[in-house]
Amino acid sequence: MSVLKEWIFTTDHKKVGLLYLIGSMAAFAFAGFSALMMRAELSSIGPTITNNPGDYNVWLYFHGAAMILGFQIPALTGFLANYLVPLQIGAKDVAFPRINALSVWLFYMGLILALLTFVVPDPPDVMWTGYPPYSTITFANTALYTFTVLLLGFASILGGVNFLTTIAFMRAPGIGWNQLNMFTWCTFAAFILQLIFVPVLGTAVTLISLDKYLGTHFFDPSSGGDVLVYQNLFWFYSHPAVYVILLPFIGIVFDIVATFARNRIFNYKAAVYGGVGGILLLAGEVWIHHLYVTGMPDWIRVGQMVTTLLISIPVGLLFISLVGTLYKGSISFETPMLYALSVVFLMLIGGLTGIPLAIVSLTLHVSDTYYIPGHFHYVMAVAGTFAIFGGVYYLFPKFTGKMYNEFVGKLAFWITFVGVNVIFFPMMIVGVTEGMPRRYWDYAQFPGAEPYQYWMTVGAAIIGVGFLLVLFNWIHALFAGPKAGNNPWGSRSLEWTTTSPPLDHGNWEEVPKIEEGWGPYEYGTEKT
Amino acid sequence: MRNNRLHRAFTALPFVALPGGASAEFESIVEKVEDPAAGFDHLWFEVMVDITIIGVIFALLALYFLFRYRRRSPGEEGTQKPLSNLNIIGWALIPAFVFMADDFYMAAKGWQLYDTYRRVPENSLEVKLESAMWTWDYTYPNGVKTYNELRVPAGQPVVLRMTSRDTIHSHFIPDFRIKEDSMPGRVTYMWFYPQKPGEHIVSCAEYCGQLHSRMYGKVIVMPRGEFDSWYQAEAAKLDVKLTKLSDNRGAGQK
Numbered sequence: 001m002s003v004l005k006e007w008i009f010t011t012d013h014k015k016v017g018l019l020y021l022i023g024s025m026a027a028f029a030f031a032g033f034s035a036l037m038m039r040a041e042l043s044s045i046g047p048t049i050t051n052n053p054g055d056y057n058v059w060l061y062f063h064g065a066a067m068i069l070g071f072q073i074p075a076l077t078g079f080l081a082n083y084l085v086p087l088q089i090g091a092k093d094v095a096f097p098r099i100n101a102l103s104v105w106l107f108y109m110g111l112i113l114a115l116l117t118f119v120v121p122d123p124p125d126v127m128w129t130g131y132p133p134y135s136t137i138t139f140a141n142t143a144l145y146t147f148t149v150l151l152l153g154f155a156s157i158l159g160g161v162n163f164l165t166t167i168a169f170m171r172a173p174g175i176g177w178n179q180l181n182m183f184t185w186c187t188f189a190a191f192i193l194q195l196i197f198v199p200v201l202g203t204a205v206t207l208i209s210l211d212k213y214l215g216t217h218f219f220d221p222s223s224g225g226d227v228l229v230y231q232n233l234f235w236f237y238s239h240p241a242v243y244v245i246l247l248p249f250i251g252i253v254f255d256i257v258a259t260f261a262r263n264r265i266f267n268y269k270a271a272v273y274g275g276v277g278g279i280l281l282l283a284g285e286v287w288i289h290h291l292y293v294t295g296m297p298d299w300i301r302v303g304q305m306v307t308t309l310l311i312s313i314p315v316g317l318l319f320i321s322l323v324g325t326l327y328k329g330s331i332s333f334e335t336p337m338l339y340a341l342s343v344v345f346l347m348l349i350g351g352l353t354g355i356p357l358a359i360v361s362l363t364l365h366v367s368d369t370y371y372i373p374g375h376f377h378y379v380m381a382v383a384g385t386f387a388i389f390g391g392v393y394y395l396f397p398k399f400t401g402k403m404y405n406e407f408v409g410k411l412a413f414w415i416t417f418v419g420v421n422v423i424f425f426p427m428m429i430v431g432v433t434e435g436m437p438r439r440y441w442d443y444a445q446f447p448g449a450e451p452y453q454y455w456m457t458v459g460a461a462i463i464g465v466g467f468l469l470v471l472f473n474w475i476h477a478l479f480a481g482p483k484a485g486n487n488p489w490g491s492r493s494l495e496w497t498t499t500s501p502p503l504d505h506g507n508w509e510e511v512p513k514i515e516e517g518w519g520p521y522e523y524g525t526e527k528t
Numbered sequence: 529m530r531n532n533r534l535h536r537a538f539t540a541l542p543f544v545a546l547p548g549g550a551s552a553e554f555e556s557i558v559e560k561v562e563d564p565a566a567g568f569d570h571l572w573f574e575v576m577v578d579i580t581i582i583g584v585i586f587a588l589l590a591l592y593f594l595f596r597y598r599r600r601s602p603g604e605e606g607t608q609k610p611l612s613n614l615n616i617i618g619w620a621l622i623p624a625f626v627f628m629a630d631d632f633y634m635a636a637k638g639w640q641l642y643d644t645y646r647r648v649p650e651n652s653l654e655v656k657l658e659s660a661m662w663t664w665d666y667t668y669p670n671g672v673k674t675y676n677e678l679r680v681p682a683g684q685p686v687v688l689r690m691t692s693r694d695t696i697h698s699h700f701i702p703d704f705r706i707k708e709d710s711m712p713g714r715v716t717y718m719w720f721y722p723q724k725p726g727e728h729i730v731s732c733a734e735y736c737g738q739l740h741s742r743m744y745g746k747v748i749v750m751p752r753g754e755f756d757s758w759y760q761a762e763a764a765k766l767d768v769k770l771t772k773l774s775d776n777r778g779a780g781q782k
Binding site: 053054057125127131132133134137138221222225226227228261262263264266267269270274293294295298301302305306309310312313316317319320323324325326327328329330331332333341344345348349352353355356358359360361362364365367368369432434435437438439440441442443444445446490523524 | 564567568578589593594597598599600606607608611616634638639645694695706707711729734735736739744
């Protein structure tokens with residue numbers, strides 16, 4: 001009982017982080033299960049496992065909402081940020097530990113609310129985007145969606161206040177801005193975005209519930225409202241939200257690649273100020289590319305086509321730094337490194353297939369087809385998930401003090417890696433060639449899509465096996481893994497200078513001393 | 529009266545009114561219409577080549593580094609040296625300008641095609657579309673209505689002026705590489721250029737509830753002559769109804 005109390009009322013950033021990990025993995029499991037249900041339904045034309053399109057729509061709603069808001073954002077800006085950032089900057093804890101505890105509570109409340117989807121009658125079927133007028137005229141329970149988003153959003157805002165303060169003011173004496181880990185930089189940028197844009201999302205979903213339950217007319221044209229206002233508000237947040245996911249996951253990939261290549265980051269300053277900074281600058285000026293086919297004025301469609309294409313510059317700089325970090329390195333291929341390298345590959349495919357989507361005239365055909373989920377699963381969903389899993393493997397010896405099984409880790413990686421490509425590459429092809437639209441419970445009018453759909457379902461089953469193996473590996477290692485040292489990877493970064501697991505409060509016996517010329521990536525020099 | 533209406537619908541169509549002998553003029557008009565679908569296929573291929581080249585360069589470079597710099601002894605560390613200031617700036621600005629050049633090149637190409645997509649040819653057949661859960665209702669210039677079936681003549685561009693009765697739908701014709709949302713309170717448009725007789729699927733591409741996946745119909749492209757006789761026959765039915773209504777005046781009416 002006292003153990004339970006200790007975890008619930010903890011203000012230690014590491015325990016809060018682990019609570020985020022457990023919660024987000026639960027969301028991942030449920031959302032993954034809904035994905036398997038959808039794939040089973042789609043394996044052949046006609047009703048396959050359910051006669052009710054409503055069931056499928058609820059799975060699809062839950063899969064999207066829970067994966068993005070319940071799994072990826074909390075795992076990256078909750079678990080990894082909480083666990084790593086104070087350790088990487090040599091701080092004893094975050095700036096506001098009690099606010100930190102409050103945000104993890106709010107996260108769990110949001111999670112419980114989201115899971116009620118499977119319990120309440122008329123669960124939400126509004127997709128994670130919740131577009132009105134459908135979300136205001138449906139019989140389904142849109143309020144559940146609104147309040148899930150509000151709770152999780154509130155948790156994010158509190159996290160933003162907390163981490164911006166922590167990174168700005170609580171670095172150990174001697175750590176300058178140019179000596180920060182890439183992950184810390186990326187977390188800093190991600191929380192700037194959260195703090196600016198989450199309130200807009202909160203406004204949008206609140207207005208939906210006002211329209212639906214209190215009879216206001218924000219999105220009702222018959223009373224002077226406008227249906228497109230919501231889509232603008234929603235994507236004004238939700239495109240930056242992509243970078244809230246992308247930045248931390250590319251940050252952890254940088255840290256993993258530098259550690260396993262034992263090499264300095266190639267052109268660190270270009271990656272930070274050009275890459276991360278450039279994404280910050282452009283994040284808020286590209287949302288119209290989600291509204292290319294909604295009848296927005298032509299001038300803004302063409303204008304944001306240009307800004308969207310320009311995103312390739314900061315992302316390209318990050319890529320050059322990432323690949324350049326391998327140059328003259330000393331590369332070894334443990335499980336975290338395999339995940340990190342696969343993220344480079346997945347992002348290469350996902351990022352480049354995003355270029356046609358920036359071009360407004362090409363989007364007129366591929367928008368809302370299977371090409372879209374194919375693209376964003378590569379660039380964000382799968383790449384982000386693989387980065388999270390790589391990050392958990394990477395930190396596993398640190399937060400448990402135990403070592404996982406390398407063979408099972410690699411086997412599970414290759415199974416999942418094959419699985420995701422079997423799903424998402426055909427998905428892009430069928431979207432362009434057949435024009436197969438997304439969010440379809442059935443596709444009798446597109447008989448040409450059936451073989452693709454069949455193989456995508458096979459891919460989903462392969463992924464399911466891979467992830468079960470990962471879970472098995474972690475749980476087994478937690479109880480029966482061999483003891484891991486304080487620094488099993490030979491990293492120069494600050495988080496590996498403490499014990500595994502680190503001291504309960506305070507992380508180090510005393511504040512780490514930072515020598516002049518120290519940096520988290522100063523490999524190939526004399527150890528100090 | 530009926531003929532007048534039909535005539536008005538096609539006044540923008542010189543070749544309809546022209547006698548059969550003026551085929552040279554007919555050809556020149558057809559040539560002027562750029563087909564956005566063909567433009568799409570062309571630009572799509574070009575962009576695919578572009579991104580494949582970039583992807584292969586990055587992938588080969590990464591694979592080469594992974595092989596060349598694999599760890600050979602456990603204690604080994606990387607030997608990359610910090611970059612000089614000149615190198616830092618060079619390695620940031622030069623790639624940035626290369627990417628930017630590619631971006632602007634594609635933006636220009638994309639804009640050009642977008643112009644074709646949005647500029648409705650003057651001789652288009654204009655059809656009104658009202659979407660609803662879960663049907664496509666088309667209204668022709670002469671008042672003929674069809675449901676989930678858009679009959680159009682081959683060789684004439686078709687423009688749809690679209691709105692919606694309930695929620696947002698998206699009129700997607702994969703074969704013509706075009707879609708645009710229809711929504712309540714706004715009028716949007718799209719046009720396409722059917723050239724050969726045939727049937728094409730129209731399917732909803734914006735999530736609209738339970739039967740979203742069953743909201744589909746057909747674009748039926750008919751040879752010019754067949755279309756004209758169908759169109760006139762449908763219009764005649766419409767007039768018969770009108771006459772009947774006016775014959776059965778209610779009590780108290782003049």
